[in-house]
Amino acid sequence: MEASEKKLFSKLAAASQAYRQTIIQIILFIAFLIVLGLIIGWPLAIVVTICLLIHESGHLWAMKRCGLELKGLYFIPGLGAAAVPKGNFSSRADECFIAIMGPVWGAMAGLLAVGLYGLTQWEYYRTAILACAFINLFNLLPISPLDGGRVIKNALYGLSPTASVVVGWLIYFGGVLVMFNYSFVLAIFIGLFGSVDLRLHGLKVRQERDWRRIKRAAAEASPRLQELLWAVEVIDDEANRSDEEVFRAVELVDGVTDHDRQEIDTLGLLRQRYFNISRLEWDFVTSADYFVGPLELYLYLTENSPDRSIGRWRSLFYIASYVVLAGLLLLLGLSIL
Numbered sequence: 001m002e003a004s005e006k007k008l009f010s011k012l013a014a015a016s017q018a019y020r021q022t023i024i025q026i027i028l029f030i031a032f033l034i035v036l037g038l039i040i041g042w043p044l045a046i047v048v049t050i051c052l053l054i055h056e057s058g059h060l061w062a063m064k065r066c067g068l069e070l071k072g073l074y075f076i077p078g079l080g081a082a083a084v085p086k087g088n089f090s091s092r093a094d095e096c097f098i099a100i101m102g103p104v105w106g107a108m109a110g111l112l113a114v115g116l117y118g119l120t121q122w123e124y125y126r127t128a129i130l131a132c133a134f135i136n137l138f139n140l141l142p143i144s145p146l147d148g149g150r151v152i153k154n155a156l157y158g159l160s161p162t163a164s165v166v167v168g169w170l171i172y173f174g175g176v177l178v179m180f181n182y183s184f185v186l187a188i189f190i191g192l193f194g195s196v197d198l199r200l201h202g203l204k205v206r207q208e209r210d211w212r213r214i215k216r217a218a219a220e221a222s223p224r225l226q227e228l229l230w231a232v233e234v235i236d237d238e239a240n241r242s243d244e245e246v247f248r249a250v251e252l253v254d255g256v257t258d259h260d261r262q263e264i265d266t267l268g269l270l271r272q273r274y275f276n277i278s279r280l281e282w283d284f285v286t287s288a289d290y291f292v293g294p295l296e297l298y299l300y301l302t303e304n305s306p307d308r309s310i311g312r313w314r315s316l317f318y319i320a321s322y323v324v325l326a327g328l329l330l331l332l333g334l335s336i337l
Contacts, residue, residue, distance in 0.1 A: 025072050032075035039078075044131075047124060051109065051131045052081045055139065058105030059083035062098040066090065079189055092154040092310035096318045099150040103325055106136035110332045117336075126336055133333030140326050143175035143190060144168060144197040151322050153201055158315030161205045168198050208309070227252055 037045040056073050060083045063070055069086040076082065083102075089095040110132030117125035140148035149168070156164035172194050179187035234241050234249035241249075 021072050025074060028077065029075045031077045032081070035077040043124070044127060047127050048131050048135070051106065051128065051135050054109045054132075055102045055106040055135060056081050056083045058101040058103070059098055061105070062101035066094040066098060068094075068098075078185070092157055093314055093318075096151050096154045096310070096314075099147040099154075100318065100321060100325065102147050103136040103140050103329065106132050106139075107325060107329055107332065110136070110329070114332065114335070129336045130333060133329050133336075137326065137329045137333065140322065140329065141175060142171050144172060144194040144201070146190070148322065148326075149194070149197075151318055153198075154310060155315040155318040155322070157205070158310040158312050161209065165198070165202045165205055168201065172198055 033045060033049055036048060039045075040048070052075075060070060060073065063083065063085050066089075068089070071084040071086045073081065073083050089098065110129050113125045113128040113132060116122070117129060139146050140151075142148045142152040144150065144153060149171070152171075153164050153168045156167055176187050176191045176194070179190060231249035231252040234245050235253065238246050
């Protein structure tokens, strides 16, 4: 098969998959609207759906601003909606921004409804105000995986990574217990996805901590160890290196001593829990294979940093924004009651 034909088939496959995803989103949207209409009535269901669309549009807009590809907007009958990206968030700051923009757009829609209600006194605008306030306040609850939980979890990381894990779990357990008194289905849904989200968050926090420890230790390593790191890098990039560099690098790796072994071990590179050394391919075998593993891991960490830190001031900014936004939405709801 020629390259042009492969390219054509690839485009057709991508188009077919996009078409299927669109059909699924439409079916879910119709099912959501029908279920909601049967539960709360069609006029209110339409208002709530519009408020949800505006809220999720805020997330979609923020994802585009952060350079994330969009997988789609999925309505979940009986529960709500979710804007889903194709990849992972590149930083905690981006995740905070994307999470908070949904309620921000929802609050702006509520303020617009307040103005229109003041001008027209049309009852549906009053309903829209209450819907926007309730939907976005609920999403701002500091429970993972809701928007508020994602903001607080990532913002707290910039102040104390450990606190972001501990506080996240404490709020999670308290919030799920309270939800059981109001909606069993919602409590199960939040409980399931929230526990997965917080579990992954804890693993990432430890992964990033270990990565920083390794980088710090390697930066303080002896010139001899720095030479060995250089040697492994040269051998990995042998095709683009001179014969003299490759010969020197192989000579260094083959000449690893017991003292080198001890120094490498002190870096803790052999005790890493979250990186699989075997995933990296090497096309050479030497008597120093035992040592190549941790050095190889160091290079992998250097090129593939898992560090997604968020600065202290940005953390404080998002926490303050969260508090102000929650207060605004609360006032918005109370003003119309």
